[in-house]
Every structure is written in structure tokens, then in C-alpha cells.
Amino acid sequence: MIDDEEVLKANARFYKAMNDASVDEMDNIWIDDASAICIHPGRDAIKGYEQIRASWDAIFSSTGSMLIITSDEQVTCRADMAWVSCTETISLMIDNELVAASAQATNIFRYIDGRWRMVVHHASPVPLKVAEEWPDTVN
């Protein structure tokens, strides 16, 4: 149970690094070797952390503002390996216009030197779900 919570914290740190557009934080989160694999929505696999780091650098440099909110987290732990399945709801500013998208993610972590490091991030596009009614918070 404690492991599950620690893995979920590592997963949350990864999305915070995205929301903060922080490559330095990605360095802390990812395993720094050739076994790392990252699949951005609709893209080929990027293999090895050096190339993955370059992809985050490119994304953070080209994207104005990006906010990712996760939901439906499901975590499975096995000894020093764990993975999280979750849904990503992504808001982006593109050409001064707010765009929303949704993705399904599988994130694999490995426990190394006392903390959970990301070894695989696989995100794939899914149809955006819109709430049938907006929350009744304005009345």
C-alpha cells in the first residue's frame, strides 16, 4: 500500500514536471539510460533518455502554455517494478486559442537507490470526453 502511494507520488511528480515545463525535473524523474522509452501521443517510440530529454526540451520550447490533469489512476506494484495507467486531460494554448485533448497513458517505474524512476511513458490519443453538464458552481 505504501509502495502504491510512493509510485503515485512519482507519477504525480512527472505530470508536475510537464506542467512546470521543467527539463531539470525530468532529469530527476527518468532513468538515465538506453532502456528508457517515451511515446508521445500519435508518435513513434523514442528510445534512450538522451533522445527523450531532447523531446521534452523541444515540447517545452515550442508550447506556450500546457496544463495536464490526470484521472483514473490504477497502480500495480511488483517488487522493484510498478506501472500506472491513467487518463490525461490536456489543455494547450495554440495561436492564442485554448485547445483540449485527451490521452491514455501507461507509465512504468523502477525502484532504484531508494526512489521510483520512470522507465517508460506511453501516451496515446483518445477521444476527448466532455461532461454532459457543467458543474453547477456559478449559481
Next chain:
Amino acid sequence: MIDDEEVLKANARFYKAMNDASVDEMDNIWIDDASAICIHPGRDAIKGYEQIRASWDAIFSSTGSMLIITSDEQVTCRADMAWVSCTETISLMIDNELVAASAQATNIFRYIDGRWRMVVHHASPVPLKVAEEWPDTVN
């Protein structure tokens, strides 16, 4: 190394089950519990083997002919857990027309009772890569 080969064999058995449209083989390959997760290209996550099994049943019932060839397999083993990253090239017959598509897959396996069982299959659409020239086999 032996583990790597066994995991790749399990991965190959999974794609053979798809090509054979065999739900019975899927039963042999997948873990049969609620931790199983399957993400078909462009779709939401299906959780639990019962629902995953129903999805294969629906795919195999509705698809005329389907052939999947995998490439670029990369396997990582950690004790009783392993995952394979690979590219899927999919050929489908839809309304008497041959359609090709490509996907990037992350497949997670767990070693249970002497064999590797699939616990996660995540496939996401990627642009189809076409060889610049056809192989020169007809001359």
C-alpha cells in the same frame, strides 16, 4: 538472456493469437484478473480480463482478415516482470479493400507459474511508414 527470449516468445504468441483470431489463445496468454489493462489504438483503457476478452471477441467477430507484423522489439526484464516495446504493422480487409496501419505497442508481462503472462497491452496509432522503394524481388 534466456528470460529475454522467453518474453519475446510470449510477445510473439500474443500477435499469433491476433493473427489467428483466437480468443482461446488470448485466454492462455493474458493474466485472468482485474489488474489486466488493454488499450486498443485510439481507444480508452479496458480494465480487467473479462472486459478485455469481450473486446477481442468483438474485434475478431467484426474484422474480416487481419495480419499484424511486428518489428523493432526491445525487451527489458526485471525479476518476474518484463515489457516489450515494438512496432505493429497492421493489414486489414475492410469492405473488400486492403487497408494498412501502424501502431506503437508497449506490452507488459508477469512471470506466473512458470510462464510469462500478459498484464498490459497498450497500442497507439502512429503514421504508417512506407518503404521508399519496394524490394527488388520481381526482377
